[in-house]
Amino acid sequence: MGLAFPVPSARLIHVLDVAVVVWVAAWIVLALFVGREVRDLRELSDTVVVAGVAVEDTADLVDSLGSLPFVGGQVGEVADQVRTAGRSAQASGRDSRDSTENLSVLLALSIALIPTLPLLGLYAPLRISWTREANAVRRALAQNPSDPVLQRFLANRALLNLPFQEVTAISPDPFRDLDEGRVEALANRELRRLGLRPSTVSAPQTSPK
Numbered sequence: 001m002g003l004a005f006p007v008p009s010a011r012l013i014h015v016l017d018v019a020v021v022v023w024v025a026a027w028i029v030l031a032l033f034v035g036r037e038v039r040d041l042r043e044l045s046d047t048v049v050v051a052g053v054a055v056e057d058t059a060d061l062v063d064s065l066g067s068l069p070f071v072g073g074q075v076g077e078v079a080d081q082v083r084t085a086g087r088s089a090q091a092s093g094r095d096s097r098d099s100t101e102n103l104s105v106l107l108a109l110s111i112a113l114i115p116t117l118p119l120l121g122l123y124a125p126l127r128i129s130w131t132r133e134a135n136a137v138r139r140a141l142a143q144n145p146s147d148p149v150l151q152r153f154l155a156n157r158a159l160l161n162l163p164f165q166e167v168t169a170i171s172p173d174p175f176r177d178l179d180e181g182r183v184e185a186l187a188n189r190e191l192r193r194l195g196l197r198p199s200t201v202s203a204p205q206t207s208p209k
Helices: 010-039 042-067 072-113 117-143 148-161 164-170 174-179 184-193
Strands: none
Touching (some): 164 174, 164 184
């Protein structure tokens, strides 16, 4: 638990959590929608394959006319050309179907990952750091909620993290309070900022003389 940088409040963290979840979910939904739409284009490829099969069947019918006198040779050449065209159409249809399948996957991954990974890369360290900070304070409270070192630490964090107006609203001279050991109000405010219960911190007890 360091004092180098202020950490965001629990309220801000929760707002950011919701915003990140909504952002990521929206792009994932859009990615799935685009991927499905592109995937549906496979029907065009299937249509081309069916047409190619039909053309090849037509070539077989034309080829059956090759036994006719005078035109049989020419019919055979035409049938071969038609058959070649039909087979080419089937190959192209199958290739385009595979390409459409791959394109739908790549587009969906790109749309889902490109806008979300940078955001997660920026937000995840902040979220992890804040969680560790809050958990460290929570463990310290569980061990000894009235520890004067912990209370002073929380009061220092309040002075670093809270706006000037809020600090002076708690105490007109917070630094003097800190020097004289009156840290409960600042410590409790820091606990609320971390999303923890202020009642777990109490003023240190003095031994009776």
